[in-house]
Amino acid sequence: MSDQDPIIRVEDLTVGYDGDILLDHLHFEVRPGEVFVILGGSGCGKSTLLKHMIGLYQPMSGGVLIGGDDIVTAAGEARLAILRRFGVMYQSGALFGSMTLLENVRLPLEEFTHLDDEAKNLDALMKLDLVGLRLFAGHLPSAISGGMQKRAGIARAMALDPIILFLDEPSAGLDPITSAELDQTILRLARNLGVTFVVVTHELPSIFTIADRVIMLDKVRQGIVAEGKPQDLREHSPDPWVRNFFNRHVEGTAP
Amino acid sequence: MTETPIIRLEGRLDTRTVPAAWLGAMAVLRRHSAVPVVVDAAAVDYCDGAGVALLLRLLSHRRPAGATVTLRGLSPKYQALLAQFKVDDYRGVDELAGGVKAESLPNRVGRITHAMWRDLREMVEFTGECLAACARVVVRPTRVRWGDVLSIAEEAGVNAVPIVVLLSWLLGVILAFQSAIPMKMFGAELYVANLLGMAVLRELGPIMTAIIFSGRTGAAFAAEIGTMKVNEEINALETMGLDPVRFLVVPRLLAAVAVMPLLAIISDLVCLAGGAMVMSAMNVPVTTYVNQIVGFVHPQDFVGGIAKSVVFGLLIAGTGCLRGLQTKSGASAVGQSTTRAVVTSITLIVIADGLFAVLSYQLGL
Structure with a gap:
């Protein structure tokens, strides 16, 4: 597989619940090393799409190729x-x-590797260090804040050094400062480790900070209404609705 | 040709005054249902949400063409308030309010039958998954999370001893006491020992333990796994490539199988001890009581009871885990799963006990 080949290819994917179509014949690709953002309003199916991409739900038709193999x-x-x-x-x-x-971060290592205990502990501790939680290794999840729980979730997701990380609404429920910190963590991991990120979010500030490319979903049109760099879409999208979407929010949130 | 009817509203239109005005105004509308009506609101000096609702209701009244309702004189301030709502959207308001139609009986029967059928299928599938997972345990025992098994066994077994002791003792005392009174009339109080020995070892000990176990531990399994499901922890396991059945269900099944017979033995002994206490109060020496039991009860009665308790343990733990995994989303779903876990496991206990009775009768045990 060369660098130009897409790392994830969603082919003709149709998803829905109980026979009602939510997203119709989606087709898009994620390139290696980029931060790819899926965005859209509430209820447009972005979290559902994510759960199909990671194989939790069975689509109505179509396939999701991850590294060339269909997870469906x-x-x-x-x-x-x-x-x-x-x-x-999550x-x-x-x-x-x-x-x-x-223990959370060590669990995948215990289940899938034959490292000895010291190596597993060290590896898990390193992953926690990457998200700035080395000093909290002995804490239970209930004893740390929501933002830290999400960062620990990223550390656990990285336990086995995957080439792709899926993040489901990383900024949801976080204050702007914590959310910005999380964005920096994501950027740092993407640039330093070369991990491909697929992020579901609707937080515009976060999108402009982290996204290399976005796709925008819409409930009414049951599919992708825009695809590209967020800055380009804001300035040059042929669809005024898309331009508005980006601009209106930015005016309100820019410092 | 009569004069156009006018509904004159005046003063404050708020939640206190609207109810009376509503009745009056609607009566006028209905009385003149075929001619145009004018609502005169020039004298209204205050209007809140209820007042606007009244105006909206009057304007959106369903009437034949030509019999319009017109509003006049409303102050601009309240006109702006009224303009927030489109009158046409409220024409069908009666249907909107009563809009949820009651489901027809055949529909309901069909839906529930379908749900029961699906539930049964899921139970069979789950049983299959559990069996497969247990088979893998036999092949590779190191894959089991034995630490989890131990801590679950402690929580479900050791910590359940006090309540098992308490209820079993009470059961023994009540059984002995209530049966001793009539039997004493025939001078047969010694045979209370026979009754107690047989009933407790074969049936009551294991069933008592099973009911406590299902309320205490089966419910806990359902709630714990249900909460994990709601928190997406089960999803996290699946995307890590870890099978929730192997990871969560198998340790619980193993722990239940390990502790249920022990709890049943404790229950048996304490129950009989309770009986002994009552009997000694009735001047039957404990040795006589014990000898009477030992002479009457066969070892297979005791072993049969314990074997049953193992099966009960499997049923309860399995049901608890299944209901937990079936949890939908939201906090109320966890409560539903817990309830369903207890109800289903007690039902299954009764069915299994019946099967055991038939089996032991057929085998002549």
């Missing part, structure tokens, strides 16, 4: 191999409440 049809060992290519940070962090942060 893969089963058994083949599926496990695809799952190992990415990590996921909206709530989804840390295991009965385990400390270190």
Whole structure:
């Protein structure tokens, strides 16, 4: 696979619930090393799309190729191999409440590697260090703040050094400063480690900070209404609705 | 040709005055349902949400063409308030309010039958998954999270001893006491020991333990796993490539299988001890009581009871985990799962106990 090949290819994906189509015949690609943002208003299906991309939900039709293999049809060992290519940070962090942060991050290492205990601990501690939580390794998730839980979620998602990280609404429920810190963490990891990020969000400040490319979903049109760099879309999108979407919010939030 | 009817509103139109005005105004509208009506609001000097609702209701009244309702004289301030709402949107307001139609009976029966069928299928699938996971445990015991098994066993077993002791003792005392009174009339109080020994070892001990276990531990499993589901922790396990059944269900099944027979033995013994206490109060020596039991009860009665408790443990733990994994989203879903876990497991206990009774009868045990 060369550098130009897409790392994720969503092909003709149709998703919905109980026979009602939510997103119709989606087609897009994510390139290696970029921060790719899926955005749209509430209820347009961006979190649903993410859950289809990571194989949690079965689509109505179409496929999601991750590193060239379709996660929709893969089963058994083949599926496990695809799952190992990415990590996921869930909206709530989804840390295991009965385990400390270190144990949370160490869990995938315990299950999938044969490292000895010292190496596992050190590896897990390094991952926590990457998100600035080394000193909180012994804390339970309930003892730290929401923003820290999300960062710990990223650390756990990175435990097995995946090439892709999926983040579901990293800024939801965070104050602007914590949210900006999280954006910096994401950028740093993307630039320094070469990890590809797929981020679902609707926070415009965050999008302008981190996104290399975005796709914008719309509930009414059941699909992608815009694709490209956020700055370009703001200035030059042929669709006035898209331009408005970016501009109006930016006017209100720019410093 | 009669004069155009006029509804004259005056003074304050607020939540206190609107109810009376509403009735009067609507009565006028209905009385003159075929001719145009004018609502004169020139004398209205205050109008709140309820007042606007009244105006909106009058203007949106369904009437034949030509029999319009017109509003006049409303001060511009309240006209602006009224202009926030489109009168046409409120024409069907009666249907909107009563809009949720009651489901028809056949529909309801069909939906519930379908849900029950799906539930049954999920139970069978889950049983299969659990069996497969347990088979893998036998092949590779090191893959089991034994630390989890131990801590669950402690929580579900050791910590349950006090409540099991308390209820079993009470059961023993009540059984002995209530049966001793009539039997004493025949001078047969010694046979209370036979009754107690047989009933407790074969049925009551294991069932008592199972009911406590389902309320205490089955519910806890459902709530714990349900909360994990709501918090997306189950999703996190799946995307890590970890099977929730192996990771969460198997340790709980193993812990339940380990502690249920022990709890049942404790329950048996304490129950009989409670009986002994009552009997000694009735001047039957404890040795006589014990000898009577030992002479009457066969070892297979005891072993059969314990074997049953293992099956009960599996059913309760399995149901608790299944209901937890089936949890939808939201806090109320966890409560529903917990309820369903207890109800289903007690139902299954009753069914399994019936099967055991038939089985032991057929085998002549």
